[in-house]
Structures are given as structure tokens and as C-alpha cells.
Amino acid sequence: MIGGGMMGEALLSRLVVEQVYLPDDMVVSEPQVKRQEFLAQQYGVQVTGENRLAANAIEVLFLAIKPQVFEQVAVSLSAHDRHPATLVISILAGTPLKTLESAFPGQPVIRAMPNTPAAVGAGITAIAAGQHAQAHHLELARRILETVGEVVEVPESMMDAVTGLSGSGPGYVALMIEALADGGVAAGLPRAIAMKLALQTVRGTAQLLQEEGIHPGELKDRVTSPGGTTIAGIAALEKSGFRSAVIEAVRAAWMRSKELGQKS
Ligand SMILES: NC(=O)C1=CN([C@@H]2O[C@H](COP(=O)(O)OP(=O)(O)OC[C@H]3O[C@@H](n4cnc5c(N)ncnc54)[C@H](OP(=O)(O)O)[C@@H]3O)[C@@H](O)[C@H]2O)C=CC1
Ligand SMILES: O=C(O)[C@@H]1CCC=N1
Known part of the structure; x- marks a missing residue:
């Protein structure tokens, strides 16, 4: 997970409770040392300040940073850190699949929009699949996001409207x-x-x-x-x-x- 802020923590906490991943199998990249220490202590996850370490040889790369720092984060993940099989799930508001896919060429990408009741497992998340995402990627994204509430699949053209309604x-x-x-x-x-x-x-x-x-x-x-x-x-x-x-x-x-x- 890149970005262990409010939404990142909401998801982490539910993944731990629902035992979708063991805490040891999750790595969170987060710039603030204090925040890293809190997440490690509270949830038992691995933490780092290096995005490239979090992105190495993994099943899912979960992007939970602000849209405004996406470019900087994408640049910090050099091409050899990216595995073609890694599923990228982004919850960034307003960041289209084409932008995500050009940062992660050839990789399966899913754009998602959750909301804050996720923190208590009562959220709703809309998902839209990129061109390289297959049925098993969607299934994995659902399994992850259902830990924070309901999941609905929508065409990407609806994601900004979803953000205006359930996201905000x-x-x-x-x-x-x-x-x-x-x-x-x-x-x-x-x-x-x-x-x-x-x-x-x-x-x-x-x-x-x-x-x-x-x-x-x-x-x-x-x-x-x-x-x-x-x-x-x-x-x-x-x-x-x-x-x-x-x-x-x-x-x-x-x-x-x-x-x-x-x-x-
Ligand atoms: N809040 C909400 O209700 C919802 C938010 N979203 C989306 O979720 C994303 C995160 O939002 P939210 O959790 O509210 O925001 P937060 O600011 O709480 O979380 C973002 C986290 O990313 C960290 N960060 C900043 N720069 C980097 C970097 N270069 N590498 C790694 N981590 C970094 C921030 O650290 P620091 O604080 O030190 O900068 C912060 O901890 C956004 O894209 C937003 O659009 C989607 C649905 C609902
Ligand atoms: O305000 C925001 O930009 C984020 C996205 C949806 C809810 N919060």
C-alpha cells in the first residue's frame, strides 16, 4: 500500500480483521516516521518510507495517496520495481484509468472509489476495470474491497459521478x-x-x-x-x-x- 493515511488505514484495519491478508504480508509506504510507527504498532504490518520497497514482487499494489502526488509517486517506482502480474488498485479521486495505465504499462489496473464508512465496514465502493484486468483481478479487488463494505461495478465514465455522490x-x-x-x-x-x-x-x-x-x-x-x-x-x-x-x-x-x- 502506498499512502497510509485515513483511507489507507481504514482498509488495512479491515483486511487485518477479516484476515484477507496476514499483517506480515502487508507493507505500507508512508513518509511520516510517526505514522509508520503507529501503523506498525496498531496493525502489525510492515512499514517503509521507500515506495519502491513496498512495490517489489507483490500481488496487489494499492494506491491510497492524494491525486496531487500521483505523478511523483509513479516516478518513484522505477520500471524494474513493477511486476507485470501485480494488480494495481487505485482509490485516487478523479485519476482516470488511462493515467494509471500509462504509469503502469501492461499491468492490470482497477480504479475504485470507496467512502469513509469503510472504516467501520459500512462503506460502498464502486470499481471500474482497466483494459488488462481480467475476471480473476476483479474477483481479487472485490475480495479486498468487500472487507470495507459493499462493492458495485460501474463503467469508468461513471466514476466521477460516483465520487460526487457516495465518495464525498x-x-x-x-x-x-x-x-x-x-x-x-x-x-x-x-x-x-x-x-x-x-x-x-x-x-x-x-x-x-x-x-x-x-x-x-x-x-x-x-x-x-x-x-x-x-x-x-x-x-x-x-x-x-x-x-x-x-x-x-x-x-x-x-x-x-x-x-x-x-x-x-
Ligand atoms: N477521504 C475520503 O473520504 C476518500 C478518499 N479517497 C481517496 O483516497 C486517497 C487518500 O485520501 P485520504 O486517505 O483521505 O488522504 P490522507 O492524506 O489521509 O492519506 C494520504 C497518505 O499518503 C501519504 N503520502 C503523501 N505523499 C506520499 C508519497 N510520496 N508516498 C507515499 N505516501 C505518501 C500522506 O502522508 P503525509 O500526510 O505525510 O503527506 C498520507 O498519509 C485520495 O486519493 C482520495 O482521493 C477516496 C475515497 C474517499
Ligand atoms: O474529497 C476528496 O477529494 C476525497 C474523494 C472522495 C472523498 N474524499
Whole structure:
């Protein structure tokens, strides 16, 4: 694994728990010594500050660095460190398969977009296969990424949209939860109770929609008693352009993902 930051650690921790790889069989390359020490101590993985050492003779090269340092990292892996059979899995936002494939010519490459609930095994990851990836590579990528949640396969042309929705989505939902709790506090609730209510309301709503398979509009209709409280709240949300704000958030993140791709 190149890059042992937030997402890298989320995946590592789940790979250890699910025993897909033994900690000893994983090498993480990470520039900060303190971070290396933490990852080694916490998960028992091997650590290095040298990307080329991590990339030598391995089954999977997992890229979890920021898109902005991809070029520098690709250069740091000289051609003789790259094995043609090594599967490259990248979670870099906006970094297209063609950029990845030109850095790893002839190698099987999979572009993936996970999200932060990965850290607790409740994420969702979209994957798109490069031209040299075969069925067994996709199967291996699924086995790895299913440790952090669900996996869906999409055409690469959809990856920027996926990034705008589920990749960045936890940020929007976190904002919504914080705002719900703030609303509760404004209405006189203690902060801790407001947060507990906000969290379980979002979790329970998602679970209900998923388990019953109903349309969100139907659930909204169920909650809104005639002349009641919910319709008053919804009217206020509509007046403030809530739906439009959420749609625009996904669109802005989608555009940013495309922009990152044009720069690479
Ligand atoms: N955060 C998220 O929700 C999601 C992120 N992603 C993608 O995952 C990737 C990582 O994101 P995230 O984990 O949030 O970012 P982090 O900054 O937490 O992790 C990146 C890690 O890479 C390290 N790093 C920097 N330069 C190098 C280098 N030259 N060689 C090896 N390691 C290096 C960083 O070290 P240092 O801090 O010292 O620079 C850092 O520890 C990004 O490409 C992002 O687009 C995808 C889906 C969701
Ligand atoms: O904000 C970002 O760029 C990354 C990609 C998706 C979520 N976080």
C-alpha cells in the first residue's frame, strides 16, 4: 500500500480483521516516521518510507495517496520495481484509468472509489476495470474491497459521478447530522441528547428505506400528518432550497473530480 493515511488505514484495519491478508504480508509506504510507527504498532504490518520497497514482487499494489502526488509517486517506482502480474488498485479521486495505465504499462489496473464508512465496514465502493484486468483481478479487488463494505461495478465514465455522490457523500450527511443536532439545541435540547437523536434518525431512516425498499417520497408521505409538524418542517426546507442544495453539492463534487482528472 502506498499512502497510509485515513483511507489507507481504514482498509488495512479491515483486511487485518477479516484476515484477507496476514499483517506480515502487508507493507505500507508512508513518509511520516510517526505514522509508520503507529501503523506498525496498531496493525502489525510492515512499514517503509521507500515506495519502491513496498512495490517489489507483490500481488496487489494499492494506491491510497492524494491525486496531487500521483505523478511523483509513479516516478518513484522505477520500471524494474513493477511486476507485470501485480494488480494495481487505485482509490485516487478523479485519476482516470488511462493515467494509471500509462504509469503502469501492461499491468492490470482497477480504479475504485470507496467512502469513509469503510472504516467501520459500512462503506460502498464502486470499481471500474482497466483494459488488462481480467475476471480473476476483479474477483481479487472485490475480495479486498468487500472487507470495507459493499462493492458495485460501474463503467469508468461513471466514476466521477460516483465520487460526487457516495465518495464525498459522507461529508454532506455529516453536515446534515450536525445541523439536525444544532436545530435540536436551538429548540432547547441538551447537545448530547440532540446528537443521539440526530444520529439515530439518519441511521434508522436509511435502514427503513433499504429494508422495505420503498421510495423516499413514500416515507416522507408516511411521516407527514395532515396539518402536522413534519409538513411545516418540510415547507421550511423547500423554501431554503434544500433539495437543490444537495443536488448542487453532488454536481460540484462531480465537476471537481472531472477537473482533477484533466490535470493528471
Ligand atoms: N477521504 C475520503 O473520504 C476518500 C478518499 N479517497 C481517496 O483516497 C486517497 C487518500 O485520501 P485520504 O486517505 O483521505 O488522504 P490522507 O492524506 O489521509 O492519506 C494520504 C497518505 O499518503 C501519504 N503520502 C503523501 N505523499 C506520499 C508519497 N510520496 N508516498 C507515499 N505516501 C505518501 C500522506 O502522508 P503525509 O500526510 O505525510 O503527506 C498520507 O498519509 C485520495 O486519493 C482520495 O482521493 C477516496 C475515497 C474517499
Ligand atoms: O474529497 C476528496 O477529494 C476525497 C474523494 C472522495 C472523498 N474524499
